[in-house]
Amino acid sequence: MLKIGEFSKLSHLTIKALRFYEKRGLLIPQKVDEQTGYRFYETSQLKEAARIKSYRQLGLSIEEIQAINKGTNLKEVLISKAKVLESQKEEIESRLLMIHHLLDDNEIQYQVIEKMIPKTIVYYSEVKVKSYSDMMKIIPSLKKECKELNPHVKCTKPPYEFCEYLDNEHKESDIWIRHNEAVECMGEESTRIMFKKIPETKVLSIFYKGAYDEIGVAYSFLMKYVEDNGYQVSGRSRECYIDGIWNKESVDEWLTEIQIPIV
Structure with a gap:
């Protein structure tokens, strides 16, 4: 078994993140020492840690990951997330367009x-x-x-x-x-x-x-x-x-x- 510090290094997740995921029921230690409170993980849990990290990098919320764990179709969640990102992309591009227009104008009087x-x-x-x-x-x-x-x-x-x-x-x-x-x-x-x-x-x-x-x-x-x-x-x-x-x-x-x- 791996102590939480060792598991943190191998999973590239901070101890704070591991404790948070434990609290939300996403990644539960295999064993907790009742006297010391030390947490231990199986090496096989590194795969689950990598999956959670990849989902978070995609912008999935804790609630969305929990839903996937409970059986919600992953493809449906990702399609929904893609739509949100596309909307944000349009908004960001619109804002950049406005910024460039203001920068090109000699007198910044109005914000469109x-x-x-x-x-x-x-x-x-x-x-x-x-x-x-x-x-x-x-x-x-x-x-x-x-x-x-x-x-x-x-x-x-x-x-x-x-x-x-x-x-x-x-x-x-x-x-x-x-x-x-x-x-x-x-x-x-x-x-x-x-x-x-x-x-x-x-x-x-x-x-x-x-x-x-x-x-x-x-x-x-x-x-x-x-x-x-x-x-x-x-x-x-x-x-x-x-x-x-x-x-x-x-x-x-x-x-x-x-x-x-x-x-």
Whole structure:
């Protein structure tokens, strides 16, 4: 038999790791001296130690190894792990792309994020406003109207609210805007309050801080990022108003998230 130190050297597993695997029931010593507490292993257990180590190097969790030991099909576990790694690979490559883009830009002003917006139900309203800032004054009345019409309808958690601009050109006045807010279910409609389902959407996102009349600079940055990295725009841009006139005194503190749907 091998003492735990000898077994540690031959298996290339630390004593701490061996004690941990013993505690989790993965690699139990063949014998434990009741008086000294010394642990002894059979040389045949080196094969099991190597198997556990190889699984851990593949990124399998303790729970996954335990499941395999209890009869779960190894191939199914590895296929599932491969899917997770492929997803992580795409995420890492996306992050590297963003980093290189920022490094290539002379002025690092914005950080671009690629993310998925889950499918959801929204209530929405299409209204015409005199100026962009007037939208902030209308949104509360739209919320109130929807609540009075559908007292049972609740907004999703986390909340998701955004505005889209429906005109086919930039306009300084008489601007058509669609306000959307995610809710848990469909509800009763009116002339101003309507409901629809929106599919899962991949977007590029940046956060802009400042007055709305200067937000075009942020759009310019984001659209250049789209073109430089081979994305295609697949829908209208979305503006999510996080901080604004309702909670910040200075326009310099207004915070808006711009989302561009892409494929």
